[in-house]
Amino acid sequence: MSGIRSTGFLHLGNYFGAIRNYVRMQEEYDCYFMVADLHTLTTHPDTTELKTNVHRVLAEYIACGLDPEKSALYCQSHLRETAELYLYLNMLAYTGELEKTTTFKDKVRQHPDNVNAGLLTYPVLMAADILLQRARFVPVGKDQEQHLEMARNFAKRFNHRYGKDGEVFPEPQAFNFGEQLVKVPSLDDSGKMSKSENQNAAIFLSDSDDQIRNKLKKAKTDSGPTEPDTPMPGYIENIFQLLRLVSAPDVVEKFEGDYKSANIRYGDLKKQLGEDMVSFIRPIREKAEAIRNDEAYLRRIMEMGAEKARRNAGITMEKVRAAMGLQYY
C-alpha cells in the first residue's frame, strides 16, 4: 500500500523514487495505491484545484504503468473507514511523539499561521491508510521513513492493547526491490528533485518536449576537466545520474569515457540527455493527457479501486471493533 499527496505535479523523482517500484510490485503483490487528497488539506485548505489535481495524479499513475485491473487505484476520501480508524488511532498516539515529528516541525516553521491539529496528526492519518489495508509492505522514499516507523508503533500499540485474540495489524515495513534507493538530483544542485522548490530544477511528467530540453540545457556545467581522471564535481555527477536513468548503457559509457579522458563536450552531453529525457517522458505525458480528458474512464477506475479497497477496509474494521470491544449486541 502506498500513496502520493495530490499537491503539485509529479516529477522524475516521484517516478524513480516511488512509482517505478509500485509498477513492479503489482506483478507480485495484492496492491493498494491511493491519491492522498485528505492529507493535502492539512496544508492546502483551498480545494479549488483539488479535483484537477486528483485526476492528474491518477492519470499519471496509470500512464506510468499502474494497471487498475491488477492494483486498487483509489482516492483516500472515498474510504470513510479511514476517518473511523484515524479516530481510534488518535487515542493511541501521544501528543509528545507527534510534536517531535520532523515533518511537523518543518511545517510549523513554514506555516506558523496554520498549525492545525490535522497537521499534528498527519502521521496518524497516514497510519490509518496503511493499517486499514493491513499492509505489510509500503514502498516509500526516505522522506517518509519516520512516518512509517510511527505507523509501525501504532500497529504494535494497538495489537498490544487490544489484540488479545491475535494481532489485528501486521507491522508495515518499507519496501523497495532490493536495489539501492535511487536519489534523483535536482537540476540546480540543491539536493533531491522536489515539487515545491525551484520549478526549473525539476522535470515534471507533464513537461513539454521543449520545456525538458530547455531545463537540461540550463543545467549547471563548467569548462570541463583539463586533466584525465579528474574527480567529478557534484553538479556534473548529477547530470550523469540522470543520464544513467534514461539513456542507453553505451551512451552512458561513451560520455563517462569522454570525461575520464578529459575530452568531454558538455553541450553534447546535455543535448543527448535532453533527447533521451524527451523520449522517456513524452509517452507518459501523452498517455496521461488522454486519460485526463476521459473523465468517464477516471470515474470508473476510482469507483472500481474504492470498491476493492473498501471491501478490504470493511474486514479490517470488523476486526478492529471486535478487538476493541465496541460491540454491544
Ligand code: TRP
Ligand atoms: N505522506 C505521504 C507523502 O507525503 C503520502 C501518504 C499518505 C502515504 N498516506 C500514505 C504514503 C500511506 C504511503 C502510505 O508522500
